[in-house]
Amino acid sequence: MSHQPLRTARTRLRRFPQRGIFDRQAINSILDEGLVCHLGLADATGQPFVLPTTYARVEDELYIHGSAASRTIRAMSTGQPVCATVTLVDGIVLARTAFNHSFNYRSVVILGSATAITDPVEKARGLTVLIDRLVPGRSNEVRPPTSQELKATSLLVLPIDEASAKIRSGPPGDTGDDLLTDAWAGVVPLQTSVLPPVPDPRLAPDRPIPAHIRSWRQETPN
Structure with a gap:
């Protein structure tokens, strides 16, 4: 587990620094939702x-x-500097002026160098983590990757050592005389919704939706 500081000269926020967060728990929560x-x-x-x-x-x-086969992924695996970003959009901010329109959002920027996992056992374990990250328990339902599929897949590891989060929330930032402008102002909330699963038409008509998908959808906010 890393103990290096997240806040560095490179992650220091220069624009709207009051929105910056360097708390690891806050950063992890954004990464885990994206x-x-x-x-x-x-x-x-x-x-x-x-x-x-x-x-x-x-x-x-x-x-x-x-x-x-990705040229970009291959370049990253050689240790070149990389920037990883994750953004969650929570709402459209509609202001009284065009200039003050914005988004409510949560984002994370990670700087560093990635390392390729080449050991087949470790790579297979990491890909299982990725599959279960999408829907918990999914790896128990599907066929594991073959040796050829493992060769065709790259798995990189990027330490979360140098990172920052940036969050905007709340109403528009109108001030002064702009508050007298006759225009509706507020926030239109946005969220990612989990809709009912759509089965592959090649499945048997009576094939039920697996329990791990049903329970995951029930536990996920809609």
Whole structure:
């Protein structure tokens, strides 16, 4: 488990610093709620790339999934500096002025270098974590990856050593004479909803939805 400080010169927030949070528990809660992270790095030519992918937090590390054929994933596995971001949008902030429109959001930025997991047993264990991160108990239902599938898959580990969270919440930031503007102002809340599962049409018509999916959906806020 990492004991390095999350707050560094590179993670210091320069714009709206009052929204910055460096508490590990707060950062972990955002990471655990998100489903997709965006990975950014510059290749050897200086060209920046941003790659969306799935991930799972395991204690103070981020497990990152990718294709072994991905040029970006291969570059990350060599130890190049990488930036991982996760953003949750909680609402659209509608202000009285165009300038003050915003979002309520929670985001995390992680800086560091990723390491590729090459041991087949450890990689298979990590991919199981990723599958169960999507729906707990899912790995017990499906066929595990073959050796060929493991070769085609990359699994990276990014330490959560240098990170920051940024959170905006509440009403619009209108002040002064703008409060007299005759326009509706407020927040339109947004959330990710878990809808009823849609079965693959190739399943047997009487195949029930597995218990791990039913219980997960009941426990997940809609």
